[in-house]
Structures are given as structure tokens and as C-alpha cells.
Amino acid sequence: MTAKLDGTNGLLQQYDYQVSTTGFSYTFAAGTTVLVMNPAGTLATGTITMPAAPADGMTITVESTQQVTALTMSGNGGTIVGSAIQLIPNQPLSWVYRLANTTWYPVFGGAGRASALVSGTAVASTSGTSIDFTSIPSWVKRITVMLNGVSTSGTSFWALRVGTSSGIASTGYAGGAGEIYTVNNVQINGSSSEIPLQGAAPAAADTYNGAITIVNLSGNIWSYSGNIFRSAGTNRSATTAGSVTLSATLDRVRLTTTGGTDTFDAGTINILYEG
DSSP: EEEETTTTTTEEEEEEEEEOTTTEEEOOOOOOOEEEEEEEHHHHHHHHESSSSSOOTOOEEESSSSSSEEEEEOOOTTTETTSSSSBOTTTTEEEEEEGGTEEEEEEEEEEEEEEEOOOOOOOOOOSEEEEOOOOTTTTTOEEEEEEEEEESSOOOEEEEEEEEETEEEOOOOEEEEEEEEEEEEEEEESSSSHHHHHOOOTTTTOOEEEEEEEEETTTEEEEEEEEEOOSSSSSSEEEEEEEEEEESOOOEEEEEEESSSSOOOEEEEEEEEEE
């Protein structure tokens, strides 16, 4: 902790400088009002605990030069309104303490505090019958699945499935996909067991590009929509839309095929998520 009494403005300034690592845990010491974090890179997780016995009107500020993807905050006996669930690089957050109701109120940084897009790790879709993205944080409200030149070995319909810590869900879906492949010729493919991506079955040589967005409606209810375009063989554009209700918090997304036996043999897949 560094403390400075500035004779010009008459303020006692006290801050702490931390080069934090993944899994860090930091508690504000008595008198410290500013935390400056300067980690080497993005941090996956961390915990910040407010000071014990804060004075009425005390202001706490947190600043990080790097992304903290999943942040937990503890009031240390007090309540935090607008608790941060991640830190965005170079966007400081501040709270002021009201002793009468032992509550910290946000005064700078805005509500939500999770507006930055977080990218998953791109996966080469060149093998396997399914591709999973797991450990999606519980605060996430929107997920975008992106396909680039993706192909499979067979003719089964493609599908997205979402899930919880208990596994991939095969029920609770309501929606379908439509595909335009010639003038005035549309095929529809509905499903209650997955998110269908095509209205018509692909050929083994087909490759697809596009994006599908899955958005939290409320609780464990998610709505989805998106478009993919077939760029090999006869050009086709497919649109999907619907919703899915899960039994618990979503934490994973899977791209697979309806039959579950065709293998991926070309392309790249990734996700983006945000709060």
C-alpha cells in the first residue's frame, strides 16, 4: 500500500498496486481506497473483498490493465449494489459506502460491468463427431457461435445443443430452421431436441459459414437465431430461430449432427460471449 499526504489539495491518498495472477484473492486493508491491478495478461478468475468496518462515505475504486473474465466480489458484511462480475481493461469501477444500511453503491463505471466481448479458443473442425465449448461463466447473457468453412463427412442435419453442469440437454427446445435453395423452394426442419441449423440435409462436400446467437431471455430460458450459408455445391441460405429452456444455468454449447455419427472434416468454429 502507498499513502500520500498531498499538501496542495489536502487529501490523504492511499492505493495498492498488485501484479495479480489467475485465481487471485484480494481484500482491501483498512485505509486503502484504490486497487490498481497490472497483471501480465488476461486473468480467468479472481476475488475482491471490500474492507472491514468501512467509514460512512468511503469510496473504493478498482482498476485493472487486463481483462478479469470471471470476478467474484464480497461485501465483507455489507451489500454491494452493482457488484462487478468481470473487469474490463482500463475501465475503473467505484463504489461509495452508506453506513446507515451497510451498502456499497456504484458511483462510476455503469451497471452490468460485463460489456466486453470474450472470445473462446478457435477449434479446427477437422475431426470428431461433436465440438464442445465448456466452462461458460454463469454471468453470460449472450453467446455467438461462428462457423468458417465447416464441413462433415455425411448427410445428417447439423445441430447446436446447449447444456448445464449435468450435461448436454436433449429436451426443452422449440424452434426450427428454414432453407432457401431455389426460387420459391423452401424446406423446413423443426426440432424439440436440439437447435437445427439447416432446413435441408447437406451433402458431404458442402461447407457452411455464418453465425448463430443464443440470448438469455430470463432465468434458464434462452432464445436463439442465426444464419448460415452453404458455399459449396448449390448455394443455399439457412435461417434458424426458436428457444430452449434448461433445468439449470447454461455452461456449455455443442455443435454436432442429428445422427451423431458424421465426423467434421473441414473448417473452424469459435464462440464469443458477453454479459
